[in-house]
Amino acid sequence: MARSASPFTGVRRAALVLSFCATALTPALAQTPAPAPAPAPAQAPAKATNKVLATVNGSDITELDVAQAREDVGSTLPKQMNDAARDKALLDYVIDLKLVTQKAITEKMDQTPDFQKKMIYYREKLLMEGYLGQVAKDSTTDAAMKATYDEAAKAQKPEIEIHALHILVPTEDEAKTVEKRLKAGEDFGKLADELSKDPGSKGGDLGWFTKDRMVPEFADAAYKLEPGQVSDPVKTQFGWHVIKVLDKRTKPFPPMDQVKDQLERFVAQRAQSEAILKLREAAKITRTDEPKADEAKPDAAKPAEAPKK
CATH class of the missing domain: 1.10.287 (Helix Hairpins)
Structure with missing residues (x-):
């Protein structure tokens, strides 16, 4: 809840603004999230040939014609279609294309200036x-x-990022109660799951973040803490927070394959x-x-x- 923007806003912005210097690429590369596991590669279709699949008023339609249609409009077909249904739909499309083209030529539409x-x-x-x-x-x-x-x-440029947990509650009194229970030895993560109003962080875990990704009041308080320390209640536009810093590090540059x-x-x-x-x-x-x-x-x-x- 303390986030001021999407973690990867900088990535999208850098991808849109194409610069001729590598420095413009730096934030894009540095903030890119780990990619999802790649799906299993689909079996490559057999190479198209001049094999005739249909004729329309004496005009042949070949595998090459259907392959061209697949490249042009294949992505518009429903994804749930199996290969056989997809091939049939593409062939039907090329047949209709040929029929309408022949009719348009008889109407001399190919001879107009437009x-x-x-x-x-x-x-x-x-x-x-x-x-x-x-x-x-x-x-x-x-x-x-x-x-x-x-x-x-x-x-x-070197930039410090921190790994922190937080518990978000609506009022200062509730935040002070959280603080007392933590000082009494209760586990921060379990207490976060019980009391925190931030649905996006299991166990209060915010992961790694840089200072600019959080609202100023939260960021200022978090960056003053050393690993293992817990903050006093902190007020932001979202409510009252109690913050625990787990670790600090210089933000790593992502590996090239990522x-x-x-x-x-x-x-x-x-x-x-x-x-x-x-x-x-x-x-x-x-x-x-x-x-x-x-x-x-x-x-x-x-x-x-x-x-x-």
Whole structure:
């Protein structure tokens, strides 16, 4: 209850703000939680071939066509579908696609100016995605990711974090009662389970946290304690707390394999951004939406007209 924000707010913010320096990556890597156990890898589908699965008015539909549809719309199918049902749904989709396309061609919809413009746009979009995908693949080498990780680890500033327990109660009198029972020798964790109004901490355990993750009154009191010490009652916006510090340490930097996915995204996005910037710098770009020099002058710079009589 004493937390002022989600423990990983800094992670999400750092992931959104893509910087070209490793220091921007540091908080993201340093605060990433341990990943959940990876699910068992799914069996890879057999490589698609030119085997014909259906014909529509004499036009063949092959495994390659269905594989392309799977890449495009496969993720929209219900997850509970088994492989056979998924394959059937994708084939039905491609059959319908072929039927509607044939009808649209008979209506000469492919010959309209609007269609031609869209063809040009989507061709360029596919080429852009293909090129940037290759840039990302080429950039995410083991050496590049290791260098970025090492730079981020080196840039991390030492920061103390503590491991603490707390008991949260509504009133000061209740907090003083907690304090007395603790001094009488009762177990902190058992007392927390019995009395604490914080449903998010079993046995009052808050885990490891840095000072910025707690509201100021709580953080100030907790950071003044040494391991093993218990605080006097502390008032915050959530109620009254009694705090016990278990340990203190310098916040460790996470191992590389724990943040590999995030590190790979960072390196790839940085490489893509740099590639686009280089293309812009080498190109001659003229924008017609930018005001001309004389149009950019403010009205105040124009000579005042004489008042009309």
